[in-house]
Amino acid sequence: MEANTLQIPSLEFPTPSAISPLADDVQAHSFKWAHEFRLESPEKLKRFNKGKFGWYAAREYPAASYEELCLVGDLITWLFTIDDKCDRFSSGGIEAGWLQDMLNGFISIMEDGQSSVDTPLNEALVNINQRFSRISSTYLYSLYAREMVSYFEECLWETEMQKGNYSPSIGEYLQWRPKTGFYIMFPLVSIFGKIHLPEEVYENELVKKIELMLNLTANLANDLHSLERERALKTKGLNLVLIYEQELNIPLEGAIQQISEEYHRNLQTLEEYRGSLPFWSREINAQLDLYIDGLYIAIKAYFDWALIDTERYKSKA
Template sequence: MRRFVTGALAEPPYPARVNERAGAVGQRSAEWAMELGLVSTSDAAQRLDRANAGDLAGRACPDAGPEQLALLTDLITWLFSFDDSCDDDGLGADPGRLAPVVARLLQVLERLGGPVPAELLDATGPTGTALHDLCRRVRDQHRPVLLLRFTRQVREYLLALLWEAANRKHHRVPGISEYVQYRRHTGAVYPSFTLTDIGHGAEPDAPRLADPRLSELEALAADLVCWCNDVFSYDKERRLETDGHNLVLTIAREAGQDEYAALAEAVRRFNTALAAYDRLETAVLAEGDPDVTRFAAARRCWIRGTYDWSLGASRYQ
């Protein structure tokens, strides 16, 4: 199946680039995770190493300085670690247990990187401590609009995890349209985009961000990142008999197709969305706004970077 995906998925028509600091920053991010207690076992450390967060961040921010690259890499490390911890103890399949965890993390986000009571950090453990550290560093960028975007988007990610957990508890496979909408949030693509904007020096003002075309461009980029992940990880998920949170499985269930036909349809959707993204980006960039140019470049790097990272990611093999 992986061979079919590699051959059938359209290669994003953008340059493949990696930040020269990616390896060193990735190693430092792994140490950050260890120091804060996000990783506490050798098995967890190995899984985090296979995720190769530094490579993914380095492809998303090929020209970023060390501080900006480290911020994005640490976010990706935090996301992989939280995802693994939810899988390890069944938290991600039990909304009743997950809800209080999410509630405490939301309290951390509401502090917007400012002082947090020690008892709250104690209650959230390493996950909350690391999240606060990320928010504090975003706050230190002195870009209030970006800070508010980031914390809102992480909030949406956490709440979407409750949707996933409820589906797992009830053995429910969502419909395609529902899945596509929630997947943009469960994949934590939006907060990742926002931190990537720091590395690209992009920060469109609020009126520009409210432009429906820019919103559509970002949604298409999020879909492409998530669907690329879905088709490359599907073979492993199928072998492990995991739940129905994959574009291929939602297509198979809703359309009544076998897995090979559903995989082909998922690939077709990716290829169609990639062409649509390219057309819309061309139209948006024609206006010549430098901030929008950098905004689009960040998302283009994520599309290309996810594709290249997925080709070699041992996490999904």
Template sequence: MTTIQMPTISYPFPSGLNQHVHEAQQHIVSWVTSYGLLTTETAHRRFEKARFAWLAARAFPDAALHELCIIADFNTWLFILDDQCDEATVGRKADFLRSMMAGLMDILHHNRQVTPETGGPISAALSSIWERMRAISSPAWRLRFIRSMDDYFTSCIWEAENREAGITPSIADYVHMRPYTGALLADIEAIEIIEKIYLSREVVEQPLVQRMIQACNNIVCWANDLFSCTKEARQGDVHNLVLVLQHARQCTLQEAINEAARMHNEEVAIFVALEKLLPLKGAEADYELLRYISVLRSWITGNYDWSVKDTGRYGIGVGEVVAA
């Protein structure tokens, strides 16, 4: 057995926590129970430990209670679905996933009303989330959100095909697909309806802002890969930046961890540098753009605080020496 030193991670951004976090957690518990999303005692224990409302409350610190509950439900649903795809045998069956995810996309495309009895817990829960999202969003936003969910589902199938074929993706392929497998792009789209930040598409689609969104996504996803690499190595999954680096470079796990940490820190530096170059014009629109960037910052620090401080979801802390 070897031991590894997990890198210390820090961010130059403040941490925040939504004032409605406790009410949101109570809501999630009731919502998950009502839809029957937890089917085993192990799943119940993991859910209680996860405290999913804390992730939403850290990522969206200024959201009102109703909106916070919507996004907390959505992220809880994503984690339950993702855990099923990653850890259960279903995650190795691409054809089954294709069929299931086509049904989920049908709910989004056609606003289908589904109950646990007519469509099962996962579909019914998504139907509930989507009904509430539609009530507070524009048609243009819905199309963007549906596109981000389609990208996420496609990436889940890509992972399943790799598992079935015994393929470890190349570094380039993994880095390209990781923003989609993390589903964070859907959460970033949700900034508009959850925090009520309405930016023009011209502003959001500026290359500088898009690169900051990409950096935020990379930071969050690669931090998660660092936190979970030993767990996923034990499970035999290869969809992790550390494990992809180790395979491609035929290096030790520690060397791969060090390189993943370097890549992660480089993205933090890029985010900070680009923030200083934001095209602020002294207009009212600047305030909205700064609010938007503030939520990206909150996602970065919030993901870290939730993963390491609030829940210990991955079972290790930064700076620790752990057995691998």
């Protein structure tokens, strides 16, 4: 099947769309911030405006303040800079050793709070972390830092996978794919929403299942949205459609259909999980509802940003 004939099913996510009226202002700020921290050469900076990362931030947290949205816009801009560098490596454009050293340096920053090497990306990450630490509780900041480290660890694993030209299994996908970014945005729901839940609620088994299912569901959608882009890479990345095609020995059309069906099953499972949450108290459960609603909005933001605001995952053919 040629890339320009792929039929990708339309996926709906069951939450109303929302966006802050500050989207354009946040976009302008994050473009300026990326320039100040020299994240790319001047001739490549225009891709940050094309990416509309400020709009993505404004969709994820539509009720957040300007300063909070600027922080998210900067974080997303930084994360997609890393994501694109990893994509360029899988296309053969970046040496693996350099990329691994860079990722290990980011882990050290998250663990130690400072950079031992002055690079634009390191300095920008320190800046983001310092701003988060000023507005977060110790616990919520620790959740954010933990998920950032998990993301870098996944990038390292994927680099090893690509170096060895290794195709991951379905089981490895389920182990590693949730670490690729959506989790990072979950603690921010509580930080910006001034949600104060006991740690035992955040760590509750069913709450964790809801977070994981939301993460996996969003990634299934991303795997479908990004399929044409990733098929064009020299080395295939962590895309479940391609993994199904190979491991299950089925046509690509069949793999696409299976992923779509799994996506819709996940939505039903999410509703069942949410309806089975334990009762702590009226106040705690009301706060928990706000938190989970915020997670849904953050996931919906991805759909609107990827399919309405940008052409990031559209075929170049």
